[in-house]
Amino acid sequence: MKNKKSPVVLMTILACLAALMPTSAYAYLDPGTGAFAVQSLIAAIAGGLIAMRAYGRRILGLFWRSKAAPEDWPKDSSGNGHS
Amino acid sequence: MAIRDPGSFRDPTGTIYASGDTILRSVNAEAAQNFLLLKSSGAYDDLVGRGWIIGAEEADAALLADLPEFARGVRVLVHPKLPFISYPYEWPFALLKRAALLHLDVQLRALDFGFALSDASAYNVQFAGHRPVFIDIPSFIPYRDGDYWTGQRQFIEQFVNPLLLRALFGIAHNSWYRGALDGIASRDIVALLGRFRRWLAPDILTNITLPDLMQRRARHAPDIAARPARPLPRAALQMVLRRLRRWISRLTPKPIAPTEWQRYETGNVSYAGDEERRKQDFVADFARRHAPACAWDIGCNSGRYAEALLQNGAGSVIGFDTDLDALEGAASRASAARLNFLPLFSDAANPSPAQGWAEAERSGLTSRRNADAVIALALAHHLAIGRNVPLPFVVKWLVGLAPRGVIEFVPKPDPMVQRMLRLRRDIFDDYGSAQFEQALGRHARIVGRLELAAGGRTLYEFERVAG
Numbered sequence: 001m002k003n004k005k006s007p008v009v010l011m012t013i014l015a016c017l018a019a020l021m022p023t024s025a026y027a028y029l030d031p032g033t034g035a036f037a038v039q040s041l042i043a044a045i046a047g048g049l050i051a052m053r054a055y056g057r058r059i060l061g062l063f064w065r066s067k068a069a070p071e072d073w074p075k076d077s078s079g080n081g082h083s
Numbered sequence: 084m085a086i087r088d089p090g091s092f093r094d095p096t097g098t099i100y101a102s103g104d105t106i107l108r109s110v111n112a113e114a115a116q117n118f119l120l121l122k123s124s125g126a127y128d129d130l131v132g133r134g135w136i137i138g139a140e141e142a143d144a145a146l147l148a149d150l151p152e153f154a155r156g157v158r159v160l161v162h163p164k165l166p167f168i169s170y171p172y173e174w175p176f177a178l179l180k181r182a183a184l185l186h187l188d189v190q191l192r193a194l195d196f197g198f199a200l201s202d203a204s205a206y207n208v209q210f211a212g213h214r215p216v217f218i219d220i221p222s223f224i225p226y227r228d229g230d231y232w233t234g235q236r237q238f239i240e241q242f243v244n245p246l247l248l249r250a251l252f253g254i255a256h257n258s259w260y261r262g263a264l265d266g267i268a269s270r271d272i273v274a275l276l277g278r279f280r281r282w283l284a285p286d287i288l289t290n291i292t293l294p295d296l297m298q299r300r301a302r303h304a305p306d307i308a309a310r311p312a313r314p315l316p317r318a319a320l321q322m323v324l325r326r327l328r329r330w331i332s333r334l335t336p337k338p339i340a341p342t343e344w345q346r347y348e349t350g351n352v353s354y355a356g357d358e359e360r361r362k363q364d365f366v367a368d369f370a371r372r373h374a375p376a377c378a379w380d381i382g383c384n385s386g387r388y389a390e391a392l393l394q395n396g397a398g399s400v401i402g403f404d405t406d407l408d409a410l411e412g413a414a415s416r417a418s419a420a421r422l423n424f425l426p427l428f429s430d431a432a433n434p435s436p437a438q439g440w441a442e443a444e445r446s447g448l449t450s451r452r453n454a455d456a457v458i459a460l461a462l463a464h465h466l467a468i469g470r471n472v473p474l475p476f477v478v479k480w481l482v483g484l485a486p487r488g489v490i491e492f493v494p495k496p497d498p499m500v501q502r503m504l505r506l507r508r509d510i511f512d513d514y515g516s517a518q519f520e521q522a523l524g525r526h527a528r529i530v531g532r533l534e535l536a537a538g539g540r541t542l543y544e545f546e547r548v549a550g
Contacts (some may be wrong), residue, residue, distance in 0.1 A: 033268075034298030035236040037290060039315055039323070043231075046319035 085149045089443035092204070095494045097156070097221045102149045105166050107142060109156030114221040118160065121223050126196035135189050137162050137209075137218045152366060160220065167379055167453055170445055171204065171205040171241065172260035173427040173435060175410035176249050177337040178215070179256065182208040185244035186216040187328045199226040203234030205241040205266070206445075210425050213417035229314025232323065239290055240266030243327070247272055247291075248335050251280075253337035255407050257428045264439055269295040286330040339407050353461070353499050358535040362491070363391050365533050365542050366458060369489050370395035373455035377401065379484055382432055382462035385412035387425050392458070401454070403429035410519055431462065431480075432470045449483075457481060457488035461540070464493040467514055468503050474514055475522040482526040492519045493540050517543065 085100035092098070096114035100107040110118065119138070121127045130136040138361055142150075142159040150159060162498025171179055182213035185208055190200050200222045207219035232238075244267040245256030252275060259267055269291045273281060281292045329435060354362070366388050370378070380389045392400050402424060404410055413426035429435065434448035459481050466472045481490055493500055496518055504511075523545055531544030 032233065032236040033301040034294030034296070035239070036231055036295045036312070037297035037301070038233045039235065040312055041293075042289075042319050042323065043313040043315040046316045047313055050316065 084151070085154075085374055087154070089245060089441065090439070090445060092218075092440070092444075094202075094221060098154065098320060100150060100154065100165070100536045102146065105146065106162040106164050107146060107150060108139070108160040108220070109150065109154050110158050110160060110221055112157045115156075115158035117224055118220060119262065121196075121198060121220070121226060124196045124198070126193055126198050126223070129196070130189060130217075133192075134214065135185060135192070136220070139220045143535070144495075148389060162218070162220075165209050165211060165216075165218070166399055166465075167210075167425065168446070168451060169210055169425065169427055170435065171245065172257050172264075173429060174210075175414055175426060175428055176246065176256070177408060177411055177414035178213075178426075179205070179242065179404040180246055181213075182210075182215045182237075182271075182332050183246065184272060184328060185217060186238065186242065186322055187331070189217050191324050191328070193223060194226060194317070194324075197226050197252075198429070199230060199232070200224070203238035205243065210482070212423035213414065213421075226317075228317055230320075231312065231315050232320060233321075235290075236269075236294065237266065238327075239269060239294070242266075243290060243331065244269060244272050246331065248275075249336045249339075250334040251276075251337070255339060255428075257407075261405050261435065261438075263444065265293060269298075275372070286326065286433055290327065290330075301412055323419075334409075336411060348395060353497070354493075355536070355538070358540070361533065362535060362542060363388065364402065366460070366489060366546075367391045367395040368546055369456070369458075369531075370397045373456055373487060375454070375485075377450070377454050378456040378458065379403070379454040380483065381484070382465070383413060383426055384409045386416045386422075386424055387427075388425055388458060388460055390416065390420065390422060392456075393422050393424060397456070399423040400425070400447075402426040403431070405430045426432075431466055432472060432517060452484055454485040455487075457485035458490075459488070460491040460542075461499075463490060463519070464497075464500050464514075468500060468511055474518055475525070478519065478522040479526055482523070482545065482547050488545060490523070490545065491540060492516060492543065494538065496538070497540060519543075 088099035088101060090099075094110070097108050097110040100109070100506045125142055127136075127139075131138055132159075139162055141161045142161045146161055147155060147159055153364050171182070174182065174396050182205060186200075186203060186205075193200065201224045202219075202222055204219070207222060208215050210216070222416070245260050248254045248256045248259065248267060254265065258546075259279075272291055273295050276287065276292075280287060282288060370392045378396040378397045378400045380400055380402040381384075382391070383389050383400075383404050384406065386400075386402055389400040389402050400423070404413070404426065405428065407428065410426050410428060413424070416422065417424040418428060423500060429448060430544035435445070437443055437445065437447040437450065439445045463474065463477050463481075466477045467474045478490070495501075495511070495514060520529065520543075524545060527545035528541055529544050531542075533542040535541065
């Protein structure tokens with residue numbers, strides 16, 4: 001199912017980006033400009049996904065820590081009640 | 084002395100020379116370094132082991148001596164010589180598709196070893212029998228994380244667009260490609276696509292519509308220095324290649340009606356009783372007696388007689404036909420029976436010319452001839468009556484292709500010839516068995532003759548007379 005869905009998402013994102021993209025970034029002219037521009041879009045999306053995943057991990061990490069923290073309290077060796 | 088290949092000039096890292104039974108490739112320092120890396124990484128052994136790329140060794144002193152001093156470069160590689168060079172505009176759909184998949188497979192596998200391909204020219208894939216093999220070793224360059232696929236546009240225009248032409252629209256790529264040697268432009272495909280498919284089919288959108296749109300926008304944009312490109316993660320590159328591979332593997336050729344010749348074998352009305360078996364025996368016997376290393380089958384249809392040649396001692400067969408659906412049948416026959424048989428699109432009345440840069444980059448068909456034998460079964464009447472080529476011209480051309488062969492002559496009362504004449508005036512007074520034999524006798528000795536039916540189709544075995 002994942003494979004069936006992903007092209008639609010990818011397509012929509014690409015179409016939106018294509019409409020928004022400034023053309024001046026690819027103003028130099030070589031025969032592969034168009035193909036490169038699309039790869040650059042894919043790079044941007046992939047970069048975005050990686051960033052989102054990293055960001056998500058950090059949020060999840062915070063979440064985990066806050067959940068795990070109470071379990072650590074009794075193990076606190078200093079005995080002052082703070083970790 | 085080695086001869087420089089007139090098609091080898093675009094890549095400054097190396098030049099090809101033909102020397103007897105070997106191909107020499109002189110490479111510069113960069114390509115020599117890349118080749119060493121390719122070997123030490125294990126990629127070379129892996130890809131050669133799979134039969135995906137052509138072998139390359141370093142030339143020994145004897146071979147080096149064959150190259151002029153100035154041509155030796157930093158290093159000289161030796162490749163085995165392929166028996167025949169064919170071009171994408173001669174491949175039927177099935178072969179172009181196989182070549183496209185091979186290119187992607189090679190690229191994906193090379194990436195595992197840290198290599199990319201510098202370009203995606205379809206001319207860098209050749210066929211050994213029905214199997215594609217990648218021949219351009221200097222195309223392998225080290226891959227750095229974040230690199231873009233530089234050959235994408237070329238891949239799309241030289242492989243994907245020609246395949247789409249047939250798969251989506253039922254238009255054969257061959258004539259168009261022959262006129263556009265660098266491949267079929269994406270803007271042409273976009274022009275053919277409807278608005279709906281242009282934007283809503285994801286593979287078409289990402290590989291054709293969007294690159295074409297960006298290309299056009301770039302052309303009209305002011306000339307401002309580009310910002311550095313974002314790195315393309317390796318996983319994203321692999322995804323692009325794998326998606327493309329899946330897309331191409333699902334493409335099928337739309338039939339080009341009428342498919343009369345594809346049904347030639349089962350629904351053929353031209354042969355009665357055991358005539359077809361006797362014809363096949365004649366061809367088989369010819370192959371057994373001469374065991375040609377390479378035979379050409381002009382008008383090969385779906386390859387029935389090519390198979391007979393191969394099963395009886397021929398080393399390899401190259402078949403030519405104009406019927407694209409029959410050629411699809413021939414291509415599947417070749418791969419199903421693992422035959423050393425290469426079926427190609429070629430119109431005998433208009434074979435591939437010498438063309439490209441200086442009219443020499445891509446060779447004409449006649450200059451590539453390598454046959455020890457030729458068979459032309461039920462072909463001559465299509466040229467003589469169907470295309471108005473005088474019978475003696477047809478015979479001379481066929482005899483010129485190989486020192487010996489088999490030609491089938493179909494006389495005028497034959498139902499097929501009558502059908503060809505039904506809607507036109509019979510201006511072919513000089514078309515007859517006597518004239519055929521006379522024309523053949525001018526260039527060759529007739530060494531065998533088999534009349535399939537009294538006064539009907541007749542097979543001739545000939546031996547060319549020198550001079």
